[in-house]
Amino acid sequence: EVQLVESGGDLVQPGESLRLSCAASGFIISSNYMSWVRQAPGKGLEWVSLIYSGGTTFYADSVKGRFTISRDNSKNTVSLHMDNLRAEDTAIYYCARHYCNVGTCYYFESWGQGTLVAVSS
Amino acid sequence: IQMTQSPSSVSASVGDRVTITCRASQGISNLLAWYQQKPGKGPELLIYGASSLQSGVPSRFSGSGSGTDFTLTINNLQPEDFATYFCQQANTFPLTFGGGTKVEIK
Numbered sequence: 001e002v003q004l005v006e007s008g009g010d011l012v013q014p015g016e017s018l019r020l021s022c023a024a025s026g027f028i029i030s031s032n033y034m035s036w037v038r039q040a041p042g043k044g045l046e047w048v049s050l051i052y053s054g055g056t057t058f059y060a061d062s063v064k065g066r067f068t069i070s071r072d073n074s075k076n077t078v079s080l081h082m083d084n085l086r087a088e089d090t091a092i093y094y095c096a097r098h099y100c101n102v103g104t105c106y107y108f109e110s111w112g113q114g115t116l117v118a119v120s121s
Numbered sequence: 122i123q124m125t126q127s128p129s130s131v132s133a134s135v136g137d138r139v140t141i142t143c144r145a146s147q148g149i150s151n152l153l154a155w156y157q158q159k160p161g162k163g164p165e166l167l168i169y170g171a172s173s174l175q176s177g178v179p180s181r182f183s184g185s186g187s188g189t190d191f192t193l194t195i196n197n198l199q200p201e202d203f204a205t206y207f208c209q210q211a212n213t214f215p216l217t218f219g220g221g222t223k224v225e226i227k
Contacts, residue, residue, distance in 0.1 A: 047216040060215050106211035107154045111163030
């Protein structure tokens with residue numbers, strides 16, 4: 001059974017850093033595209049970052065230069081390192097496994113339960 | 122690419138048919154997905170490729186459309202279908218979602 005479990009969310013002050021982790025079971029992370037998607041309280045979904053199976057990474061403009069996605073193949077985990085956090089980064093952060101179909105690999109097939117990041121002074 | 126969903130909320134009864142629309146600001150072929158999200162949970166993939174049902178999803182869910190205009194239809198609404206639904210374009214970075222449609226009990 002595919003399972004994704006996020007951790008690391010916390011209450012931090014503006015300008016601080018935080019590292020989120022996503023532990024996967026039931027599949028091999030390094031063979032899949034993996035993303036982080038966030039949802040501000042009571043709001044919609046916003047894609048944040050993606051790491052290809054080959055290691056190439058992509059970021060939303062709102063986090064480019066501040067966030068870094070990575071993975072640890074030995075632990076089957078994907079991480080999101082977040083620097084210089086802002087109030088507008090406050091959200092539930094979900095880890096998601098991609099699904100490939102004709103023409104694209106950019107559907108989100110499996111999601112975790114999310115971890116809450118709150119940025120406030 | 123901006124994704125615009127309507128309505129933002131709809132009230133319906135068990136057994137009703139509900140239709141949700143999603144419009145892309147530019148053509149995305151059929152590279153569109155629909156997700157269902159219940160309170161406190163991560164979203165679940167319902168439909169991909171605009172009209173293909175994800176494994177395990179009941180056949181009362183269906184999707185249609187191509188280019189810029191898409192529709193999610195729920196036939197014979199069941200109690201477990203009361204949730205929020207999002208569309209997502211899978212054509213171009215950044216990957217973007219619609220604002221969501223909350224299906225509420227009338």
